[in-house]
Amino acid sequence: MAFDMRLWRVDGTSLEKVDVAKLDREDRLEEWIEHDPSILGMKVALLGRQVQTPFGGRIDLLGLDEAGDCVVFELKRDRTPRDVVAQTLDYAAWVSELGYAELDSLAQKHRQKPLPLVYQETFVTTIPETVNANHSMVIVASELDDSSERIINYLAERHELNINAVFFRFFADHQTEHLGRCWLRDPVETAERAVSKKRTPWTGYWFVNVGEGDYRNWDDNIKYGYLSAGQGEVYSTSLRRLQPGARIFAYVKARGYVGYGVVTTEARPVADFYVNSMSKLLLDLPLKAPKVAANKDSPKMSEWAVAIDWKKTFSREDARAFKGMFSNPNIVCKIHDTETLNFLFDEFGVTAASE
Numbered sequence: 001m002a003f004d005m006r007l008w009r010v011d012g013t014s015l016e017k018v019d020v021a022k023l024d025r026e027d028r029l030e031e032w033i034e035h036d037p038s039i040l041g042m043k044v045a046l047l048g049r050q051v052q053t054p055f056g057g058r059i060d061l062l063g064l065d066e067a068g069d070c071v072v073f074e075l076k077r078d079r080t081p082r083d084v085v086a087q088t089l090d091y092a093a094w095v096s097e098l099g100y101a102e103l104d105s106l107a108q109k110h111r112q113k114p115l116p117l118v119y120q121e122t123f124v125t126t127i128p129e130t131v132n133a134n135h136s137m138v139i140v141a142s143e144l145d146d147s148s149e150r151i152i153n154y155l156a157e158r159h160e161l162n163i164n165a166v167f168f169r170f171f172a173d174h175q176t177e178h179l180g181r182c183w184l185r186d187p188v189e190t191a192e193r194a195v196s197k198k199r200t201p202w203t204g205y206w207f208v209n210v211g212e213g214d215y216r217n218w219d220d221n222i223k224y225g226y227l228s229a230g231q232g233e234v235y236s237t238s239l240r241r242l243q244p245g246a247r248i249f250a251y252v253k254a255r256g257y258v259g260y261g262v263v264t265t266e267a268r269p270v271a272d273f274y275v276n277s278m279s280k281l282l283l284d285l286p287l288k289a290p291k292v293a294a295n296k297d298s299p300k301m302s303e304w305a306v307a308i309d310w311k312k313t314f315s316r317e318d319a320r321a322f323k324g325m326f327s328n329p330n331i332v333c334k335i336h337d338t339e340t341l342n343f344l345f346d347e348f349g350v351t352a353a354s355e
Helices: 028-033 083-096 100-111 114-125 146-157 189-194 220-222 233-238 338-348
Strands: 007-011 014-020 046-053 058-064 070-075 135-141 163-173 176-183 205-209 225-229 249-254 256-263 303-313 331-334
Touching: 007 163, 007 225, 028 058, 028 135, 046 114, 046 338, 058 083, 058 114, 058 135, 070 083, 083 135, 083 146, 083 163, 100 114, 146 163, 220 225, 220 249, 220 303, 225 233, 233 303, 249 303, 256 338
Parallel strands: 070 135, 135 163, 205 249
Antiparallel strands: 007 014, 014 163, 046 058, 058 070, 163 176, 205 331, 225 303, 249 256, 256 303
């Protein structure tokens, strides 16, 4: 079904329809994404705009996601739908072969910065050791016809390619401009479906980054039975993937795994997070992380927390690790690596009977 988006302005008890408008310059959307990629609803470090390929084409926007994998963004503009899908696949074929040196060269050329710095400025952490192990494609459009949607869904579902479309619709209301956004497919599910073809099946256990710093502290997490993420909607949205009953292993960067537990509540803003064992709100308790309450009045920017029933924990100094174990820069992700899981079972005393 072809995508359609409408917008209404609320005026008291009535609604006034806001008319769809045409952008006065087609490159404005590209400029907006370049300036603030968060409007896509995903975290991405942009490496370049109008990136030249060896065969004469130009990739509208090329980025790197938090896992260190390339993301090809192709804007539809006035090309026929099938042309834009074919062009995106062509660019992806080239991008899939790019290694660290080539990506660093692109970052130096387009951003005047080395690749690690471009990545660090966006994700506030060091770049993964392996980059571009996978890649994804995003078609940016105001609309697509039924045929193009079928092609994208076919490639994603039957061939498990990480390809998606994000729709932006421009509206004008008197002297005010509005921009609406909607994804064709859930981007997280599409990404996981694509990488699952190259991985062993999901083990049923989740990996969660503790992310220690001003906003989070592992000692607080143990004492009050929770994990948190936030200071940006991309991060809190990731945490909200955890539902009651989810079995998680907590990880402290550069140290190792420190806790095994079961999620007991859905994520909620930290200002509303109640610690049952203390009969108090979390923010009313003494915390070692000095900025847990930062942006507490903004659901988009505040910390969000989930309650954890910790089964076994270790101090950060006694974290469990081995060379080659699975870890990931994302806040939350699924554990597929059975070697790591078997190690964690032994270290944390997890058995099917104990779950």
